[in-house]
Amino acid sequence: MTGIQRVTGMQDVLPEDRRYWDLILATAGQLAAEYGFQRIDVPVLEYTSLFVRGVGEASDFFVNKEMYTVVEDEGDSLTLRPEFTAGIVRAYLENGLHNWVQPVKLYAVGPIFRRERPQAGRFRQHSQFNVEILGEDDPATDLEVMLLAATLYRRLGYGQVMFQLNSTGCPACKPAYVEKLRAYLAAYEDRLAPVDQERLRRNPLRIMDSKEPGMEAILAQAPHIGDHLCPDCADHFAELRGLLDNVGQAYRVNYRLVRGIDYYVKTVFEVWGEGIGAQAALTGGGRYDGLAEAIGGPRTPGIGFGAGIERIVLALAARGVPPPEAPPVPVLLAHFGGETKSAAAALAFRLREAGIPARLAFSRGRRSLKSQMREANKVAASVVVILGDAELAAGEVAMRPLAGGEQTTVPLAGDAVERWLRAHLA
RNA sequence: GCGGGUGUAGCGUAGCGGUUAACGCGUCUGGUUGUGGCCCAGAAGACCGUGGGUUCGAAUCCCACCACUCGCCCCA
Numbered sequence: 189m190t191g192i193q194r195v196t197g198m199q200d201v202l203p204e205d206r207r208y209w210d211l212i213l214a215t216a217g218q219l220a221a222e223y224g225f226q227r228i229d230v231p232v233l234e235y236t237s238l239f240v241r242g243v244g245e246a247s248d249f250f251v252n253k254e255m256y257t258v259v260e261d262e263g264d265s266l267t268l269r270p271e272f273t274a275g276i277v278r279a280y281l282e283n284g285l286h287n288w289v290q291p292v293k294l295y296a297v298g299p300i301f302r303r304e305r306p307q308a309g310r311f312r313q314h315s316q317f318n319v320e321i322l323g324e325d326d327p328a329t330d331l332e333v334m335l336l337a338a339t340l341y342r343r344l345g346y347g348q349v350m351f352q353l354n355s356t357g358c359p360a361c362k363p364a365y366v367e368k369l370r371a372y373l374a375a376y377e378d379r380l381a382p383v384d385q386e387r388l389r390r391n392p393l394r395i396m397d398s399k400e401p402g403m404e405a406i407l408a409q410a411p412h413i414g415d416h417l418c419p420d421c422a423d424h425f426a427e428l429r430g431l432l433d434n435v436g437q438a439y440r441v442n443y444r445l446v447r448g449i450d451y452y453v454k455t456v457f458e459v460w461g462e463g464i465g466a467q468a469a470l471t472g473g474g475r476y477d478g479l480a481e482a483i484g485g486p487r488t489p490g491i492g493f494g495a496g497i498e499r500i501v502l503a504l505a506a507r508g509v510p511p512p513e514a515p516p517v518p519v520l521l522a523h524f525g526g527e528t529k530s531a532a533a534a535l536a537f538r539l540r541e542a543g544i545p546a547r548l549a550f551s552r553g554r555r556s557l558k559s560q561m562r563e564a565n566k567v568a569a570s571v572v573v574i575l576g577d578a579e580l581a582a583g584e585v586a587m588r589p590l591a592g593g594e595q596t597t598v599p600l601a602g603d604a605v606e607r608w609l610r611a612h613l614a
Numbered sequence: 615g616c617g618g619g620u621g622u623a624g625c626g627u628a629g630c631g632g633u634u635a636a637c638g639c640g641u642c643u644g645g646u647u648g649u650g651g652c653c654c655a656g657a658a659g660a661c662c663g664u665g666g667g668u669u670c671g672a673a674u675c676c677c678a679c680c681a682c683u684c685g686c687c688c689c690a
Contacts, residue, residue, distance in 0.1 A: 193681075248687080308684065318690095447689090448689065458690090495690065497690085556644075556648075558645090564650060
C-alpha cells in the first residue's frame with residue numbers, strides 16, 4: 189500500500205463496474221432523447237451564493253456543513269455543487285433560455301459533492317443523471333419526468349418501480365400547515381427525541397419522516413399535508429394522480445415524504461431500491477417553482493429529478509442484472525521480436541485502421557509462442573495472427589483461430605489479412 | 615457530528631508472544647529449438663494500516679491516530 193490513498197468518500201470506478209455505467213448512461217441518454225430532452229453541462233464549481241439563495245441556508249447542506257466550499261475568489265467563495273438543479277436554473281437564466289420554446293427540457297450527467305459520512309450506497313462524490321423541465325407547471329410535466337425515470341429502470345432490466353409521492357404544498361398553504369403541525373407536535377414535546385425537539389423549532393416538517401422510536405403513534409394522528417393543501421396545490425396533486433393512474437404507473441401517496449432542500453413545492457417523489465443498504469432512494473425529485481426567483485430571475489416553474497448512478501449500479505447488481513460483457517479483443521498479434529515485432533506492430537496499426545481491433549503482444553526480447561498463446565486465451569481473442577521469422581521471410585502470416593478450425597497462412601501484402609479476418613470474425 | 619465492526623501480498627484467508635509471516639485465487643516465466651484452455655515447476659509480490667508503549671522478544675498484548683465498513687442524520 190502506498191502512502192497516498194483515495195480521499196474519504198471518493199470511489200474509483202474500475203472497468204468492470206464502469207461497464208454498468210456505460211449501460212446506464214447510454215440508456216439514459218437514449219431515453220432522454222426520445223422524451224425530447226437535450227443535454228446540458230454546467231460547471232462543477234459555482235459561487236456559494238447560488239446555493240445560499242437557491243437551496244437555502246436552512247437546508248441540510250448548510251446546517252450540517254455538507255458542502256465543499258473550496259476557494260475564495262473575488263469576494264465570493266466557490267462551492268463544489270451539492271446538487272444539479274440550482275446550477276441548471278442559473279444556466280437557464282444566464283443564457284436566456286426563457287427565449288426558447290417553452291418548456292425547456294434539459295438533462296445533465298456528472299458528479300455531485302456532499303461532505304456526509306460515507307455509508308453503503310452513499311459517497312461524498314457521486315454521479316447523477318439529472319432531468320429538468322423548465323418554464324411550465326402543467327402537472328403533465330411532472331408525469332413526463334416521472335415516466336422517464338420509471339422507464340429508465342425498466343429498460344435497464346431492474347423492473348417496475350413504485351413511486352413514493354407527496355405534495356409538499358406551496359407558500360400559500362405550507363406555512364399554515366407547518367404551524368398546525370408544530371402546534372400538534374408541541375403537545376408531545378416531552379416525548380420527542382432530542383433531534384426531533386430541535387426539528388420542532390427549526391423545521392417541524394422533517395419530523396414527519398423521523399425514525400425515532402415511539403414516533404409512529406404520534407405521527408399517525410398528526411395532521412398531514414394532504415388535508416391542508418390550497419386549491420391550486422390540491423388541484424395540481426389530483427391532476428397528477430389522475431395522469432399517473434391513467435397510464436398505469438404505480439405510486440404510493442406518502443405524506444411523510446419530506447425534502448431537505450427548501451425550494452421544493454407541490455410535487456415531491458422518490459423511487460426506492462433494494463440491495464443498497466439503508467440508503468434506499470435511487471431517484472429523488474420534485475417541483476421547484478420558486479427557485480428561479482430565489483436566485484434573482486423571473487418566476488420560472490420547473491420540475492426534475494436526480495438519479496444516483498452508483499446506487500443504480502448497486503441495485504442492478506443486487507437484482508442479479510449482469511454487467512455488460514467486456515468487448516473482446518478479436519485479434520492478437522504474436523511475434524518473436526526484432527524484425528518480426530516491427531512487422532507485427534505495423535500490421536496491428538494496419539488492422540486498426542481497417543476497423544479491426546487488434547492487440548499486439550509485447551516483449552523486450554524473444555517471448556515463447558506458448559506464452560503469447562496463453563495471453564490470447566486470457567483476453568479471449570478469436571484469432572492469433574502469427575508473424576514469425578518463417579512467415580516474414582515468406583511474406584505471409586499464419587492465422588490461428590482459437591475456437592477451433594485449421595490454421596492457415598495468407599499473404600502479408602495487399603488486404604488478404606483484413607479479408608480473412610472479416611470472413612472469420614463474424 | 616454521534617455510535618458499532620474491521621484493518622496480514624492485487625483479491626480471499628491462516629497465523630494470535632519466540633528462528634527467513636503461510637495457503638488459495640490472480641499475475642509473470644518455463645515445461646527442449648514456434649502454438650492456448652488442463653496439469654506440473656519456478657518467480658515476483660507484504661516495512662502484518664500508522665505511531666507510541668509493554669517485553670529479552672510483538673503481526674500477535676495495551677494506547678492513540680488513520681482508513682475502510684455498517685448504522686444514525688440526510689439524501690442520489
